[in-house]
Amino acid sequence: MNAEKLINSLLDFQCQQPLHTISIKNIEMDHREITTESLFICIKGYTVDGHQFAQAAVDNGASVVVADHELQLSVPVVVVPDTKRALALLANVFFDHPSTHLKVIGVTGTNGKTSVTHMIDEIHRYVSKKTALIGTLQMMIRDQIYPVKNTTPDALFLQKNLNKMVEEDVEVATMEVSSHALDLGRVHGIDFDIAVFTNLSQDHLDYHETMEQYLFAKSLLFSQLGNSLNQRKKKYAIINQDDAHASFLKKVTSQPILTYGITNKANFQATDLELKASGISFNMQTPEGIINISSKLMGMFSVYNILAAAAACFASGIKLTDIQSVLNNTAGVKGRFQPVDHQNEFAVIIDYAHTPDSLENVLVTIRRFCEGKVYVVIGCGGDRDRRKRPLMAGVACQYADHAIFTSDNPRSESPQVIIDDMVEGIEFTNYQVLLDRKAAIKYAIQQAKSGDVVLIAGKGHETYQIVGDQVLDFDDEKVALQFL
Numbered sequence: 395m396n397a398e399k400l401i402n403s404l405l406d407f408q409c410q411q412p413l414h415t416i417s418i419k420n421i422e423m424d425h426r427e428i429t430t431e432s433l434f435i436c437i438k439g440y441t442v443d444g445h446q447f448a449q450a451a452v453d454n455g456a457s458v459v460v461a462d463h464e465l466q467l468s469v470p471v472v473v474v475p476d477t478k479r480a481l482a483l484l485a486n487v488f489f490d491h492p493s494t495h496l497k498v499i500g501v502t503g504t505n506g507k508t509s510v511t512h513m514i515d516e517i518h519r520y521v522s523k524k525t526a527l528i529g530t531l532q533m534m535i536r537d538q539i540y541p542v543k544n545t546t547p548d549a550l551f552l553q554k555n556l557n558k559m560v561e562e563d564v565e566v567a568t569m570e571v572s573s574h575a576l577d578l579g580r581v582h583g584i585d586f587d588i589a590v591f592t593n594l595s596q597d598h599l600d601y602h603e604t605m606e607q608y609l610f611a612k613s614l615l616f617s618q619l620g621n622s623l624n625q626r627k628k629k630y631a632i633i634n635q636d637d638a639h640a641s642f643l644k645k646v647t648s649q650p651i652l653t654y655g656i657t658n659k660a661n662f663q664a665t666d667l668e669l670k671a672s673g674i675s676f677n678m679q680t681p682e683g684i685i686n687i688s689s690k691l692m693g694m695f696s697v698y699n700i701l702a703a704a705a706a707c708f709a710s711g712i713k714l715t716d717i718q719s720v721l722n723n724t725a726g727v728k729g730r731f732q733p734v735d736h737q738n739e740f741a742v743i744i745d746y747a748h749t750p751d752s753l754e755n756v757l758v759t760i761r762r763f764c765e766g767k768v769y770v771v772i773g774c775g776g777d778r779d780r781r782k783r784p785l786m787a788g789v790a791c792q793y794a795d796h797a798i799f800t801s802d803n804p805r806s807e808s809p810q811v812i813i814d815d816m817v818e819g820i821e822f823t824n825y826q827v828l829l830d831r832k833a834a835i836k837y838a839i840q841q842a843k844s845g846d847v848v849l850i851a852g853k854g855h856e857t858y859q860i861v862g863d864q865v866l867d868f869d870d871e872k873v874a875l876q877f878l
C-alpha cells in the first residue's frame with residue numbers, strides 16, 4: 395500500500411519527508427519482525443519503550459517509522475499524538491477494514507466471557523457457519539488453532555487475523571473483549587455487530603484503580619457499537635438485566651438492546667429453574683416463544699451464560715430450535731467446572747474461578763449438591779489486583795468447610811506475600827497454608843471422604859505455573875490424578 399495514502403488516513407500527524415514514493419508491505423510493532431518495506435510503529439510498553447528500537451527497525455529494513463516525537467533516522471518519521479491509537483487505525487486501514495466484511499460478536503464482563511463465546515461459536519458452527527473464535531484459550535480460524543498471549547490480543551494481531559479470517563471465508567468471528575483491551579485501544583476500529591455484557595464484579599483494580607473506571611472500560615464496547623461502513627450490518631447490545639450496571643450500559647449504546655436475566659423481567663428470561671446435581675433445567679422465555687433448556691452445565695452462573703449465548707445467537711438470526719439443540723448438549727469449556735474422572739466416592743472439580751464473585755458462584759453451586767465436606771484449594775495470581783485477595787480468601791472460608799491457601803501464578807511476587815495479603819484481616823480459621831500447589835492438591839485429596847467435594851480453583855485450563863520469569867509445567871488435573 396502507498397505510504398502517503400496510508401498515513402493520510404490518520405488525519406492528525408506531522409511528517410517532514412515525502413511519503414508518496416514509498417510502498418508499505420507490512421506493519422510491525424516489534425523490530426524483530428521487520429522485513430523490507432515495512433512500517434514500524436513505536437509503542438511505549440509497560441516493560442520497554444519501542445522508540446528505543448526505531449534505529450534497529452530501520453537497520454532491519456523499515457522504510458517508515460511512526461513515533462510520538464521526532465527521531466533522527468534515515469527514513470521518514472511520522473509523528474502522531476498517540477502511537478497505540480495510530481497502530482489500531484493504520485492496521486484497520488492497511489488490512490482494508492476486515493471487520494466490516496465479517497459478523498463480529500464481542501463478549502465483555504468480569505466472568506463468563508470464555509464460556510459464553512464458546513457457546514456462541516458452537517451454535518454458529520451447528521448451523522454450518524464458517525467461524526472464528528478469539529479468547530483466553532486460543533484463536534481458532536475455522537478448524538485451525540493458533541496460540542494467543544492475551545485474552546484480547548493487540549490491535550495489529552487482531553486486524554491482521556481478522557483479515558486472515560476474511561481471506562478464509564469466515565462469516566462469524568466471536569471474541570472475548572477484556573477491559574484491558576478496551577482501555578488500551580486494542581479493539582479500536584473493530585466494527586462489532588453484537589456486543590454482549592456478562593457481569594461486573596471486583597477484579598483488575600491494580601489496572602483500573604476504581605470500579606467506576608473498570609465499568610467505564612467495559613462500557614467502551616457498547617459505545618463502540620456504532621454505525622457501520624457496511625449498511626447491511628444490524629447491531630445489537632445484549633445486556634444482563636440482573637446486573638447492577640445494566641442501566642448504565644443501556645444508556646451507553648444507541649443500538650437495539652436485548653436483555654436477559656432470571657430475577658428481573660427480560661427479553662430472554664429463565665423461569666421454572668431447577669438446579670440439580672446432574673445439571674440445570676429451565677424454561678427460556680424469548681421474544682418468539684418458550685424453549686426448554688436441560689443442560690449438564692452446573693450452577694446459576696451457567697444459566698446466565700446460556701441466556702447470554704442464546705440472546706446473542708437469536709440476534710444473529712439463528713432459529714430458536716437450533717439454539718436449543720446446541721445448548722442442551724454443550725459440554726462446556728476445559729477447566730470450567732470440570733470434574734476429574736476417577737474411581738473414588740468423592741468428587742474433584744477443576745475451575746478457573748479467580749475472582750471473589752466467580753469463586754462464590756462455584757462454591758454455592760457445589761454446596762447445593764455436596765452431601766459431605768467441601769475442600770477448596772485456592773491461591774491468587776501475582777502482579778494482579780491485590781485488593782481481591784482477602785475477598786477471595788474470605789469467600790473460600792465462608793463457603794467451604796476447609797480452605798487450603800496455596801500458590802497460583804506468583805509471577806514476580808513472593809508466594810508468601812500473596813498469602814499474607816489473602817489472610818490479612820480475615821476472621822475465619824478454617825484454613826491452612828501450603829505454598830506448594832502440588833502439596834496443597836495432594837493434601838486436599840487425601841482428606842476427602844465419601845460424599846465430599848474438592849474444588850481446585852484459579853487455574854482451570856492452564857497447563858503452566860508462572861514463577862518469576864519461569865513458565866513451569868503444571869496442570870491441576872494431571873497433578874490431581876497422581877493422587878487419586
Ligand SMILES: CC(=O)N[C@H]1[C@@H](OP(=O)(O)OP(=O)(O)OC[C@H]2O[C@@H](n3ccc(=O)[nH]c3=O)[C@H](O)[C@@H]2O)O[C@H](CO)[C@@H](O)[C@@H]1O[C@H](C)C(=O)N[C@@H](C)C(=O)N[C@H](CCC(=O)O)C(=O)O
Binds near residue numbers: 425545574
Ligand atoms: C500490561 C499489558 O497489557 N502488557 C501487554 C503489552 O506488553 P508490554 O507493554 O510489556 O510490551 P513491551 O514488552 O514493553 O514492548 C513495547 C513495545 O516494544 C516492542 N519491542 C519490544 C522488545 C524488543 O526487543 N523490540 C520491540 O520492538 C514491542 O513489540 C512493543 O511494541 O503488550 C503485549 C503485546 O500486545 C501484551 O502481550 C502484554 O500483555 C501482557 C502479557 C499481560 O499480561 N497483559 C494482561 C494484563 C492483560 O492484558 N490481560 C487481559 C485479560 C484480562 C482479563 O482477564 O479480563 C488480556 O486481554 O489478556
Ligand SMILES: Nc1ncnc2c1ncn2[C@@H]1O[C@H](COP(=O)(O)OP(=O)(O)OP(=O)(O)O)[C@@H](O)[C@H]1O
Binds near residue numbers: 509
Ligand atoms: N456468568 C458467570 N458469573 C459468575 N461467574 C462465572 C460466570 N461464568 C463463569 N464463571 C466462573 O468464572 C470462571 C471463569 O469463567 P470464564 O473463563 O468463562 O470467564 P472469563 O470472563 O473468560 O475469564 P477471563 O477474564 O480470565 O478471561 C469459571 O471457571 C467460573 O468459575
Ligand SMILES: N[C@H](CCC[C@H](N)C(=O)O)C(=O)O
Binds near residue numbers: 852
Ligand atoms: N485473565 C486473568 C487470568 C487470571 C488467572 C489466574 N490463574 C492468575 O494467574 O491470576 C488475568 O490475567 O488476570
Ligand SMILES: [Mg+2]
Binds near residue numbers: 508
Ligand atoms: Mg476468558
